[in-house]
Amino acid sequence: MRCGDAEFIDVDGLDALFRALSDRGYRVIGPTIVDTAIVYDDIGGTADLPRGWTDEQDGGRYRLVERDDDALFGFATGPHSWKRFLHPPVQRLWDAERDGDAVTVRPAAADPAPLAFIGVRSCDLQAMRIQDRVLIEGPYPDPHYADRRAAAFVVAVDCGTAGGTCFCVSMETGPEARHGFDLKLTEIIDGDAQRFIVSAGTEAGRAVLAALPTREAGDADLASAAAVVDRTAASMGRTMRTDDIHGLLLSNLEHARWDDTAARCLACGNCTMVCPTCFCTTVEDSSDLTGTRTSRSRRWDSCFTADFSHIHGGSVRQSTRSRYRQWATHKLATWHDQFGTSGCVGCGRCITWCPVGIDITEEVRAIRETAEQ
């Protein structure tokens, strides 16, 4: 813990936090079990959290299993990421109405309620920073994302369990949440005693914290909190060497490994959908039958489709090889050129949710082992 003013709350205190946020007008979103996965959805209180569940993850594999304790945040990342809310799968951009030859265009309305995110992992905090870089900090900020982001209240949680496909330590993005949150929780389970060390990262966080039934955390609590992230850091499911990665990938664009990967890849685009930093979108225009009312919506797109690179005369990237290469080199190399940051935070989602278990850390390793230069 780096904050001097740490306090702790119990499970009732956590419920009080959810109530405080919803009293302040936030739509509270957090992890909850839907079907057979932990996803992010609207939650009413701690009863909706995946109490006592964890996830087993490996390439192409995800399974919920019961824990032998009552941890509320005892799992890693699931198929959803927060981009689903900040940069949603479908975003209306504008509506237009025609009256004779005159057309009036109206921008889409903003969301009614600000969002509060519960249980944001360190990798996902970094993913938000990366999406900020892309969607807000360029020459043309995306107003929809910018508004939601500015209004959002972020409750981070230190990771107490590393997923089987996590490699945040390699990407230097976790497992301890260090900045980018309003409040942060570290869950400590001590036999039957369950506590959350809570610290504020912003004024907004401090104001909410002041309204909660907290108790001051002692040195022993802080030591237990530090042990949580140390334990997690020591149990990462995957690793990836990154110091040479930009040059490695860009000087091996014709490496035989890309053919090998392409032979397995289904070009389904799952990896791009689950990735918390992938931001690509396309637009769809629609019209009523008379053409009087028209509108444009933006929706998530994937660089694995043929349409993505379509120009008159055909797709630029015809082969699966070129599409996987585009995706992986973008994440790990050209993202740096375009945005001055990595496009990967090591959350492992793309590995877990790839139906054939293609593992970006393995692909990079294979290229490095037989690099052309």
Next chain:
Amino acid sequence: MVPIVARVRRRRRDGPGVWTLDLRSDEGAVRPAAPGQFNMLTVFGVGEVPISVSGDPGDGDRLLHTVRAVGPVSAALADLRPGSAVGVRGPFGIGWPVGAMAGRDILLVAGGLGLAPLRPALYRLLADRDRFGTLTLIYGARSPDDILFRREFQSWRRKPGLDVQVTVDHATDAWDAHVGVVTTLIPRATFDPSRATALVCGPEVMMRFAVNGLRNAGVDEAAIFLSMERNMKCAVGLCGHCQFGTVMICRDGPVFSYDRIGAMLGRKEL
């Protein structure tokens, strides 16, 4: 992200399936564009596509776009009648470095519709003719019938201080000028390679050949500029479609110097 509404004032055929639209905005002036920049044009209910400005930036009142009908949106655009509404977002991108070309010998090398994005640069160069060295327009079309801006070519040919060289891939009986790819015309141009700047626009293969011709003639790689084309949905660096290796065409281009993108240009499926 939201287009302003403009109206087609005039529409004129400038080649087979190619129409130039003269637009005026209902909501005050459309922002003036620099040569080589483009706008995103919307046909309401159909879609939006990137189209370069093709008029004279000095003529502030008129916004010209030259469109070839190749698919649903471009065909709907090319088909718009005077009075019709068009959505306009822009102008976007980094255009031709006209301001930095004073004192240089200049080659404009265009293939097919690639002449449209170069035309604003040509207008600016002619308007300020004394500030530049030699000026050559090299243009290649598929056939004599495909030549763009046919009437204007006649006036360009008569302009003092402008050397116009035209070639076609396939001649007709009436064609008595050059036949062959544009590169074959580069040796006919008068320029000092050590102080020459070339602006190149056309299909990607044509640009690759043109660059080779220019480099062989001794033109510096940093003085060869190309206008790149990739699928584009937003034009503001948010949709990811126009990535070309290390750059985004809409944000960092569409005009790039060859030394910046040369290594990526020949790479298949990048």
